[in-house]
Amino acid sequence: MSSSDSMPAVISTSHGLKDTELPVPTPGARDLLVRVKAVSINPVDHKVRRGGGDKVLGWDAAGVVVATGDEVTLFAPGDEVYYAGSIDRPGTNSRLHLVDERIVGRKPATLDFAAAAALPLTTITAWETLFDRFRLSSQSRGTLLVLGAAGGVGSMVIQLARALTGLTVIGSASRDESRKWALDLGAHDVVDHHDLPSGVDYIFSPSTAGRIERFAEILRPGGAITAIDEPEGLDLLPLKAKSITFHWELMFTRPLFQTPDMIAQHELLDRVSSLIDEGTVRSTLTTRLSPIDAATLTRAHEMVESGHMVGKVVVEERLE
Structure with missing residues (x-):
């Protein structure tokens, strides 16, 4: 997979969410390149959208690692992961997404990608x-x-x-x-x-x-x-x-400032993954939508902005 390849993505514009194609990003030293299987919507998505400018939103994802940076030690291609990313990097509303391994957890084995994507942030x-x-x-x-x-x-x-x-x-x-x-x-x-x-x-x-x-x-x-x-x-x-x-409390503080204890987010996500697999904690997914495109994400944003959501709304890739 070369950096010249393109991928589907959804960007936020002054006229709303829009389907587009973007270059496939190249992993940095500690980055994972993740094939995004599902994303969930949070209030931060529409807060950032209201701030203006064309950008990829999305700060929750579950997917599969497809490539890694040279210094990655926690994950390998094929691993199933879940994470919330960092607000200073492009979001998860794209087919492929870069994220620092230190803020990524092992996806709970007992959950599908949509149920896992509801959780990280x-x-x-x-x-x-x-x-x-x-x-x-x-x-x-x-x-x-x-x-x-x-x-x-x-x-x-x-x-x-x-x-x-x-x-x-x-x-x-x-x-x-x-x-x-x-x-x-x-x-x-x-x-x-x-x-x-x-x-x-x-x-x-x-x-x-x-x-x-x-x-x-x-x-x-x-x-x-x-x-x-x-x-x-x-x-x-x-x-x-x-x-x-x-x-x-701002969960983006550690990745934003690259704090020495940034790996604590990897550790807590892994701990909660174990609690879920043990049956102690459960997913907060209540609404599934599909596919991951501008129309579906717009609908999901409207649901969250209504202020009447119980639990989480997740948008997953089209199920065959």
Whole structure:
């Protein structure tokens, strides 16, 4: 496969998503060239799309390694993988995709490509929230409040907290479907978004704007918040009286800055792959679409942007 070969891809333009052909990329030293079998859609896709400019979107994929860079040691051609990529590189909405091996995991053997593609970005975000930001362990106790419990990240926060910590996990949801989803994933209880419980130790927040004062009220002294959104003009002063810690979580930080511990994402994806194969954690796939083209991806984006998704929507290559 030479660098002069072309491949199908979908690019984001000012007029929407568009089918095109792009050159096949050449792997760098630590890169895998992956034949993409399925991709999932996340809020970051439409955030980047709204930023303008022609670009390939997509930050979740499952596929098969077809070539490797000279310094690759973790994978070989033929390996089935899943990963979320890096926001500073072209996305996964193409037939072939380059990704650094240090942020790639072994695809769970018990899942097909679509079910695996639903997981990486939300899994990394959830894992880093629990174990890098909150610094939890299997010995941790207390109460975790998971806002947006039926969303992609919330779904994984619930499962990983139940599997790997001793926390009491409370989700928030507003619809019966969302409540049932969160309970099925292992939440001990589910509350309404507007009736949050007091006396919690940790809050995971995908929607933080206008909520800091309420968080300060319901958190115990010394509690902690991890947020994944970026509301403008956030005032954290109400947290001071209780010495509450506020964390940001961005799962792209490690690949963006090539941090010395970047391989931690490979390791956590492999760990979660094992948890899935053991039956401890399950895929959050709820909707399958096909094929991977501009029309189908546009439909998937609209579903995610509606704000009513439970679980994840995945677009897979056309099934023969």
